[in-house]
Amino acid sequence: MVKISLPATLGQKPEKAEGEADKTEILIPAADDVQAVAAGTRTPTLSRILCVTVALVILLSTVVLGIICTYKYYHLTRAPRDNFFRCTVLYDEDAISVQNRGRLQLEEDVEIRLDDGIELINVPVPEFEGGDAANIIHDFYQSLTAYHDLSLDRCYIIELNRTIILPPRNLWELLAKMKLGTYLPQTYIIQEEMEVTEQIGNVHQLGSFIRHLCSGKKTYKLKRKSVQRIIDKRDVKNCHRIRHLANLFVVEASICEKE
Structure with a gap:
């Protein structure tokens, strides 16, 4: 800031302190x-x-x-419309049945929910003897499989067998090929033998999908006993059989009561 001092206006004699000059300051x-x-x-x-x-x-x-x-x-x-499939497969039960009556036929409706890790499978009443009508859920997040036997109106719960059940993405790819007609499996059957161990009183901890399927129904826990390729015709135990396609082969769940 620059200070400029000007003399006082002519004719005015302002009071000033002793020794102070008459001036006006402009900044x-x-x-x-x-x-x-x-x-x-x-x-x-x-x-x-x-x-x-x-x-x-x-x-x-x-x-x-x-x-x-x-x-x-x-x-x-x-997009979910692309996740619904209706498939029909022919399979061999054993060498004798093939000679006598040819291949067996399995039909099922499948819905795959990739984001939920869920496979929903409906098997109607089979045209040939060999299995019960059922609704099946493979829940890969809960790592559980649920079978709802429609003839008994009962649910059965068992740990998911990841060695024979294809994950949702892989099953989707398989069924998509079948839908396009580029892959039609002529396959065989393997059997999982399961035993009823106890009744489950509360299904709410089993995940929302299984809870919805089994709510209000008698629900039982299963224990897996064995997996085999050949079906033993001499087995006369009290068992209910549910067959479905969840891989390159048909899986039969043989659900038996405790001996």
Whole structure:
């Protein structure tokens, strides 16, 4: 700041202190002061720019999230039609049955929920003797399999056998090939022998899908005894058999009461 002093106006005699000269002072801002004031006036502008930038980032994030949610909504509501399959397979029960009556036929409806790790299988009343009508759930998140025997209206729960049940993605690929007609399995059957161990009083801890299937029904826990390729015709134990396709072969769950 530069100070300029001027003499007092003619004809005026203002009071002054002893030894002080008559003068009038004018203050003129220096260049440094002008720059300081200018910098101070720019500060609100920078704040506004920062606020606008943050607002734009929030807006863009909202738009991106909206696009993602919209995509997921339409993907989950439209695509599931590709996750329903109706399949028919021919299979060999054993060498004798093939000679006498040819191959057996199995039909089933399958829904695969990839995001949930779920395979939902409905087996209607078989055209040929050899199995019961059933609804089956393979839950890969709970690592459980549930059989609902429709003739008995009972549920049976057992640990998922991952060695013979294809994961949802692999089963989906297999059934998609069958649907396109590029792969029609002529397959065989293997048997899982299971034994009823105890009744389950509460099915709510078994996951939402199995709970929905078995709620209000008598539900029993199973213990796996063996897995075999050849079906023993001499086996006359009190067993119920459920057959379904969940791999390159037909799986028969032979559910037997305790001896």
